[in-house]
Amino acid sequence: MSNIISINVVRFIGLLLLQVLIIKQIKLGLISGGIIQIDVYPLFILLLPFKITREFLLLLGFLIGILVDYFYNSAGLHASATVFLAFARPYILNILEPSAGYDNNKGLTPARIKWAWFVQYTAFCLFLHALWFHLVDAFNFALLGTILVKTLSSGTFSLIFIVIIVAIFNPKD
């Protein structure tokens, strides 16, 4: 039990630092202008244990989002998207439930379930996260087309980065 907690604390700090120290420096430009927002910190939310309560999930989402916001000077933007992701996660897990169901004591990782399932799950979550992020970011002045382009590019690149990170560390829980 305490093992799960310490794993997640380390993951929280590690992903936060990775996001604000390294990923933030990567500036991939869009053809249509602007820079692709790459987010790897949602991985923390994705890998939290299956049995975590929804309330706790939301609070953790808010916490990591607001910390990322501090570094991006974006005041509430990441927090909003991450809270939304945390809110949506149980429903996504419901939709994607494998035939064997989830094991309460095992992590939501490719090592425990399957790569195909994990990529699907991650993609689902990241595109929702990115869509919410860019909707809130645009608020009232951007067109829907721009939002979709940004969401697709940001979701795709975030997915690539997260898959690479998970492939490297290959966590069990």
Added chain:
Amino acid sequence: MNSLLRLLTRLGSVFLFLLLEGVCFYFIINYNQEQGQLFLKSSNQVVGSIQSRIKRIQNYAKLRQDNQDLVEEIIELRQRLGNAYYDNTASIDTALADSSALPLFTFIDAEVVNNSVSLKNNFLTLNKGSEHGLRPHMGVISNDGVVGVVREVSAHYSVVMSVLHSKTRITAEVVSKGYFGALVWENQDPRFMFLEDVPKHHFVELGDTVQTSRFSHIFPEGIPIGTVSDFSIPEGTSDFRIKVRLSTAMGRIRQVLIVNNLMSQEIDELEASVNE
């Protein structure tokens, strides 16, 4: 009652979701107009200092390029200065000569790759050589002042006789008082040189600026050398011995400019023809 409680626990997460989103939107609406300032103020010191550290590391990585840009700009500016031109005006009777100034000095930048200040005869090695247009007897200056004179060049490197050399003799002037002397170094202290051959009837003051004189073909006029920090008249002589504090920290030079006098060949040939 029981079912109401169950409903509340069921919807608890929805309420919490709406509450947290509310907080987020409060932040977004309140802070995003003036993003940086307001938010930074409220953000804690740790984040600020981490940010500035990252910035410093980034800046450090860019230093080399910045440095190169600055050097190019300095060269550009120096070549525009009055002392980098040969005044081509000559008034011939009634005819008005068109006033034109020919470039006299150009500059080549180089980095110091080897340097000494502790020997009796000190030399510097630069990373530019004959391929970049360097020739012996060219002057070498830094942004702070005179550094030395080129002695030997290879294709890509050159050796510069530092001003901290027992054979150094640079004609220098104290511009505010208008007297000249020969600048020498006596292998004691890399911070000081001595200005000699200044007749004792001149008026010397502490803090006077010493700079290159216009009689030098090697350096443009007015390159700083240092300031008068002490002076005396040794017994049995009639000349001042003026201690000059160098404006250049010779031990710390990284970046220098080589002075190319475009007319040095003409001067040399002319002066040599007289001696024949």
